[in-house]
Amino acid sequence: METPIQVHWSAPADEPHMRDLLPAAERARYDRFARPEDKARFVTGRFLARTVLAARTGLAPESLAFTTECPHCGADHGKPRLPGHDVDFSLSHSGDRVVLAVAEGVQVGVDVERESDRDIDRLAEMVLAAPERETFAALPPERRRRAFHTYWSRKEAVLKATGHGLAAPMTALHLSAPGADPEVLAWDGDAAVPSVRLADLTPGPGYAASLAALTPHPLKVTEHPRP
Numbered sequence: 015m016e017t018p019i020q021v022h023w024s025a026p027a028d029e030p031h032m033r034d035l036l037p038a039a040e041r042a043r044y045d046r047f048a049r050p051e052d053k054a055r056f057v058t059g060r061f062l063a064r065t066v067l068a069a070r071t072g073l074a075p076e077s078l079a080f081t082t083e084c085p086h087c088g089a090d091h092g093k094p095r096l097p098g099h100d101v102d103f104s105l106s107h108s109g110d111r112v113v114l115a116v117a118e119g120v121q122v123g124v125d126v127e128r129e130s131d132r133d134i135d136r137l138a139e140m141v142l143a144a145p146e147r148e149t150f151a152a153l154p155p156e157r158r159r160r161a162f163h164t165y166w167s168r169k170e171a172v173l174k175a176t177g178h179g180l181a182a183p184m185t186a187l188h189l190s191a192p193g194a195d196p197e198v199l200a201w202d203g204d205a206a207v208p209s210v211r212l213a214d215l216t217p218g219p220g221y222a223a224s225l226a227a228l229t230p231h232p233l234k235v236t237e238h239p240r241p
């Protein structure tokens with residue numbers, strides 16, 4: 015049995031008809047972003063989520079009431095969810111990419127990362143588990159940036175599926191090597207869950223993107239538009 019997951023890609027935009035779908039709290043958050051590119055990524059993600067989930071549920075896009083309560087501290091920065099429906103979704107945005115993953119009956123997480131000139135050797139200490147650091151260090155320098163962002167997006171997708179986000183340590187997750195099929199090899203700590211499936215997505219050159227679903231079953235991922 016395969017678990018179907020739909021992945022929707024968009025470029026950031028900021029049109030009046032998109033802003034019109036934001037309820038007051040989301041509009042207030044939109045207004046607080048100082049940079050136009052942050053406003054566009056945010057409104058595009060919420061527009062994508064509202065239109066796709068409205069089509070699935072039969073509800074009006076502007077009527078969908080997302081909750082974002084953090085299960086750990088109760089603050090308003092948790093994984094967005096749609097209570098009362100057996101559908102889970104996850105949003106991510108980076109650079110010129112906005113992505114939404116949607117599934118029924120399973121928790122999903124998605125992450126897209128623009129490959130940047132960040133200090134990956136320093137970040138590797140904070141992101142990679144000890145065996146991953148060995149794999150990473152053994153790579154030729156020209157392959158390290160790609161490998162680091164692959165690890166990063168896979169790990170963040172897993173932690174967004176559980177809803178922990180960066181509140182859980184990325185170093186506790188031990189994943190397969192970036193060039194291999196993505197899978198969790200070991201996971202210690204409070205955030206760990208028994209069944210995780212991972213898939214790499216196709217965001218185009220200069221980006222890494224991954225999807226995670228908390229299920230023992232293989233995934234059937236469909237990307238829109240198709241890569």
Ligand SMILES: CC(C)(COP(=O)(O)OP(=O)(O)OC[C@H]1O[C@@H](n2cnc3c(N)ncnc32)[C@H](O)[C@@H]1OP(=O)(O)O)[C@@H](O)C(=O)NCCC(=O)NCCS
Pocket residue numbers: 056059060084086087091092093094104105106107108124125126170173174175176177178179180181
């Ligand atoms: C979730 C998180 C990893 C996203 O990091 P990022 O790389 O900056 O951003 P991305 O674009 O990939 O993802 C952002 C989206 O993730 C979603 N999101 C937010 N919190 C989330 C969480 N805890 N789990 C899953 N998804 C989450 C939102 O849809 C958000 O999009 P929005 O801006 O439209 O609301 C990061 O914001 C985080 O860890 N937040 C939680 C912080 C926290 O829990 N702190 C203390 C706990 S008490």
